Amino acid sequence: MSDMRAYLRAFKVFTGDLPEFDPEAVPATPEALFVEWLYAAVEAGVREPHAMTLSTLGTDGMPAGRVLVLKNIDEEGWQFAVHGESPKGQDLIAHPAAALTFYWSEQARQIRVRGPVRAESAERSAQDFLARPPGSRAEALLGRQSQTLASRDDLELAAKQSRERVDAEPDLVAKEWTLYTLRAETVEFWQGDAERKHTRVKYRRASEGWSRELLWP
Ligand SMILES: Cc1cc2nc3c(=O)[nH]c(=O)nc-3n(C[C@H](O)[C@H](O)[C@H](O)COP(=O)(O)O)c2cc1C
Numbered sequence: 001m002s003d004m005r006a007y008l009r010a011f012k013v014f015t016g017d018l019p020e021f022d023p024e025a026v027p028a029t030p031e032a033l034f035v036e037w038l039y040a041a042v043e044a045g046v047r048e049p050h051a052m053t054l055s056t057l058g059t060d061g062m063p064a065g066r067v068l069v070l071k072n073i074d075e076e077g078w079q080f081a082v083h084g085e086s087p088k089g090q091d092l093i094a095h096p097a098a099a100l101t102f103y104w105s106e107q108a109r110q111i112r113v114r115g116p117v118r119a120e121s122a123e124r125s126a127q128d129f130l131a132r133p134p135g136s137r138a139e140a141l142l143g144r145q146s147q148t149l150a151s152r153d154d155l156e157l158a159a160k161q162s163r164e165r166v167d168a169e170p171d172l173v174a175k176e177w178t179l180y181t182l183r184a185e186t187v188e189f190w191q192g193d194a195e196r197k198h199t200r201v202k203y204r205r206a207s208e209g210w211s212r213e214l215l216w217p
Contacts, residue, residue, distance in 0.1 A: 013105075013108070013192070014108040014192040014193060014194045014196075015194065016106075018107060018108050018191070018192065018193070018194070019040060019044070019107050019109070019191070021189070021191035021199050021201075023199055023201045023214060026189075026201060026212070028209060028210065029075075029203070029209075029210055030113075030184060030187035030189070030203040030210065031073055031074065031075060031077075033187075033189060033201075033203075034073060034111060034187070035073065037104075037109060037111065037189065038050075040107070041104045041106075041107060041109070044104075044106050044107050045106060046104045046105075046106050046107065048069075049102070049104060050069050050070040051067050051068075051069055051070075051102075052067065052068060052069070052070055052080075052100045052101060052102045053065050053066070053067055053068075053099075053100070053101040053102075053103075054066060054067075054068045054080060054088060054098055054099075054100060055098060055099040055100075055101065056088055056091035056092060056095065056098050057091060057094075057095040057097070058087070058091055059087075059090055059091055059094050064087065064088070064091060065101075066088060068080050068082070068088075070100075071128060071179065076181050076183070077115070077181045077182050077183045077184060078100055078113055078181070078182045078184065079120075079179060079180065079181050079182075080100075080179075080180055080182075081125065081128050081129070081177060081178065081179045081180065082177075082178055082180065083140055083143065083145050083174065083176055083177060083178075084176035084177070084178045085143055085144075085145070085176050086145040086146055087145075087146050089176065089178065092117055092119075092178075092180060096116055096117050096118070096119075097114075097115065097116045097117060098114075098115070098117050098180075098182055099112065099113065099114045100112075100113040100114075100182060101113075107191075108191065108192030108193070109189075109190065109191055109192070110188075110190040110192070111187065111188065111189055111190070112186075112187070112188040112190070113182060113184050113186075113187050114184065114185055114186050114187075115182050115183050115184040115185040115186070115205075116182070116183055116185070117180045117181065117182045117183075118180065118181050118183065119178050119179070119180055120178070120179040120180065120181060122175075124179050125173075125177050125178050125179040126173045126177070128177070128179045129173045129174060129177040130171070130173065134163070134166050134167065134170075135163070137166050137172070137174075138159060138162040138163040138165070138166045139159070139162070140174045140177060141162045141165065141166065141172065141174050142158055142159065142162050143174070143176070184203075184205065185204070185205050186202060186203065186204050186205070187202070187203045188200060188201070188202045188203075188215070189201045189202075189203075193217075196217060197217060198217040199214075200214060200215035200216075200217065201213075201214060201215075202214075202215055
């Protein structure tokens with residue numbers, strides 16, 4: 001343990017062939033640049049590029065973060081889905097705003113999105129729910145996410161029963177399942193550089209369209 005500082009310091013970051021990022025040649029909207037970067041991440045072999053950290057303001061006033069998958073992005077914003085009774089679901093009901101952070105280490109790229117969130121209609125949330133594979137639906141129907149689990153046996157039994165319900169009623173929807181759209185106020189694209197002269201471009205929502213600026217590393 002005494003060598004932990006040295007152990008951590010020995011890890012290299014921003015190594016290998018990193019992609020070009022010309023801040024003069026970016027599209028007018030952050031959604032368009034996100035999609036460009038997403039395709040480039042897939043090309044570069046980034047695993048699970050749709051995994052992102054969702055940060056919320058906890059109901060206890062403390063920040064809270066966890067990894068979630070991105071469901072969609074379009075001109076309306078970034079979409080993700082949560083169980084309304086989970087801690088993150090409760091956070092978003094109490095304080096409907098969030099930050100999303102993507103990190104693609106193979107390319108030394110980070111994307112930071114912040115803004116208010118809007119719960120989509122029950123119909124759109126149900127569509128999202130029903131598009132999930134049966135095992136995921138069974139898990140979501142269990143509810144109780146992040147509550148204390150007394151034993152793994154309890155989970156095994158509840159999961160088996162939930163799966164039987166899903167198989168018997170394939171149209172069953174967890175009514176607390178909520179699709180959210182985050183309407184970005186700011187989006188920052190961060191390209192790491194081995195020399196630490198990182199390139200940072202921040203989009204800000206303006207009265208019409210978006211403004212853009214460079215940031216010091
Ligand atoms: C790659 C990855 C993807 C995940 N995707 C989801 C997801 O889509 N929905 C979800 O509820 N939890 C997902 N999780 C689990 C969450 O990180 C978290 O543990 C869970 O949602 C409970 O969070 P909460 O207590 O803040 O509500 C994922 C975890 C990882 C590592």
